[in-house]
Amino acid sequence: MTATRIDGKAFAATIRDRVAQHVTRLKEDHGITPGLAVVLVGEDPASQVYVRNKGKQTHEAGMQSFEHRLPDDTPEADLLALVETLNGDPAVHGILVQLPLPGHIDAEKVINTIDPAKDVDGFHILNVGLLGTGQKSMVPCTPLGCLMMLREHHGTLSGLEAVVIGRSNIVGKPMAQLLLGESCTVTVAHSRTRDLAETVRRADIVIAAVGRPEMVPGDWIKPGATVIDVGINRVPAPEKGEGKTRLVGDCDFESCAEVAGAITPVPGGVGPMTIACLLANTVTACCRAQGIAEPEGLTV
Numbered sequence: 001m002t003a004t005r006i007d008g009k010a011f012a013a014t015i016r017d018r019v020a021q022h023v024t025r026l027k028e029d030h031g032i033t034p035g036l037a038v039v040l041v042g043e044d045p046a047s048q049v050y051v052r053n054k055g056k057q058t059h060e061a062g063m064q065s066f067e068h069r070l071p072d073d074t075p076e077a078d079l080l081a082l083v084e085t086l087n088g089d090p091a092v093h094g095i096l097v098q099l100p101l102p103g104h105i106d107a108e109k110v111i112n113t114i115d116p117a118k119d120v121d122g123f124h125i126l127n128v129g130l131l132g133t134g135q136k137s138m139v140p141c142t143p144l145g146c147l148m149m150l151r152e153h154h155g156t157l158s159g160l161e162a163v164v165i166g167r168s169n170i171v172g173k174p175m176a177q178l179l180l181g182e183s184c185t186v187t188v189a190h191s192r193t194r195d196l197a198e199t200v201r202r203a204d205i206v207i208a209a210v211g212r213p214e215m216v217p218g219d220w221i222k223p224g225a226t227v228i229d230v231g232i233n234r235v236p237a238p239e240k241g242e243g244k245t246r247l248v249g250d251c252d253f254e255s256c257a258e259v260a261g262a263i264t265p266v267p268g269g270v271g272p273m274t275i276a277c278l279l280a281n282t283v284t285a286c287c288r289a290q291g292i293a294e295p296e297g298l299t300v
Helices: 008-030 045-060 076-087 107-111 125-132 141-154 172-181 196-201 253-257 271-290
Strands: 035-041 064-070 094-097 161-165 185-189 205-208 226-229 233-236 245-248
Touching (some): 008 045, 008 271, 035 076, 035 271, 045 064, 064 076, 076 094, 076 107, 094 271, 125 172, 141 226, 141 271, 172 205
Antiparallel strands (some): 233 245
């Protein structure tokens, strides 16, 4: 068996097109332009690239982009004050504070200072609680992207057995809640799971989100299962030259692709969906703030 490759890059482009179409309608019918504010503290190179890409794609979708770049030694109180200012700005519908933050800043305090209605990352404790109880919330972008791809591939997920490997607040836990909302039977596995391989072998859907390169081999995968690989790990690539690296997921792609029915590659799978879903969440937040019908296909 050779697995169908789930092309996250192409699907993300489709989501961005839907976002841009809805933004155009919001402008023409209501005179509203959704706005996304991104706050970056410090000089982390990966975060700078990510923020730059967010700003570029926000503009391309026809939305307003507000970037706030603060020095690494910014006092926590100053960051909290900026967040409060953004909370009160009617032009800003979504707020994202780029993680990780410098060590002297309490990330949880910052996240929970964001207006939950503008929390497009879905990390505020109120949104976590709403998602966990099956109520309308802002949904974390990466799990939302995974769910969109699963819906696109399967149609209905009802009755399928899903295993989520990883229990982080950013991916594992919200992913499990979303799958429960789709009437899947869900197991959350982690480093303390006994006989992890056998647990994974039961799954019709495997979500790998542990941050360990190529941890999941093909012989853990049930024949025909769908594998969503959230991991993005950089490993040495001596075949490219001294000091070179390459990106791999949490699954061994080659061996898993021989058994699975469908699989996301790394790169080009889940990664592109994260920013696309951030844009979708911003449009959703804008519509909710204005009492306008939410766009179909951009939220749960």
